[in-house]
Amino acid sequence: MTKPSIILIGMMGSGKTSVGKILANHFKFSFIDTDLAIENKENKTIDQIFNLSGEPYFRMLEQNILKNLEKNNCVISTGGGFPIFNDNMNQLLNLGTTIFLETSLKEIHYRIGLNPKRPLYKDESSLKKIYVDRIPIYSKAHYTVNTDGKSVLELANEIKLIIE
Numbered sequence: 152m153t154k155p156s157i158i159l160i161g162m163m164g165s166g167k168t169s170v171g172k173i174l175a176n177h178f179k180f181s182f183i184d185t186d187l188a189i190e191n192k193e194n195k196t197i198d199q200i201f202n203l204s205g206e207p208y209f210r211m212l213e214q215n216i217l218k219n220l221e222k223n224n225c226v227i228s229t230g231g232g233f234p235i236f237n238d239n240m241n242q243l244l245n246l247g248t249t250i251f252l253e254t255s256l257k258e259i260h261y262r263i264g265l266n267p268k269r270p271l272y273k274d275e276s277s278l279k280k281i282y283v284d285r286i287p288i289y290s291k292a293h294y295t296v297n298t299d300g301k302s303v304l305e306l307a308n309e310i311k312l313i314i315e
């Protein structure tokens with residue numbers, strides 16, 4: 152059966168990849184993580200791409216990936232900045248069902264602190280600025296699910312109820 156793709160957006164550390172994999176498995180959809188797709192295509196880590204070629208180049212790679220995303224039967228986990236640049240958010244809204252995984256700054260800070268390998272994560276105040284700038288764009292999503300204090304399984308179940 153053909154169903155619209157599910158697109159997860161939100162800040163780094165909001166659980167897009169982990170939740171996306173569970174959803175893809177549940178709905179028998181294919182799964183794409185845009186960061187991973189870029190890393191595979193460039194044969195470099197995101198960190199290396201930022202360091203060697205800079206953020207604008209990375210954003211161009213994201214825009215290129217967007218052209219090839221599936222409209223149907225796919226779960227798409229996006230990088231945190233993916234909807235923010237160019238006209239990407241509007242295009243995602245037309246592509247499938249967008250879900251904003253909303254996470255408080257405090258929780259993002261805690262989760263990223265456990266795995267700080269992200270080029271845009273420097274300290275709490277830089278994170279706050281990114282967060283505040285991005286909220287109006289993330290909030291355009293078709294649905295918003297708050298992730299604070301929830302396990303990835305709980306989140307996946309919540310999203311299943313929205314989609315089914």
Ligand code: S3P
Binds near residue numbers: 161162163186232271
């Ligand atoms: C970014 C988030 C990262 C990755 C890159 C830039 C951002 O993805 O795309 O480091 O701009 O917020 P995650 O959201 O998967 O950490």
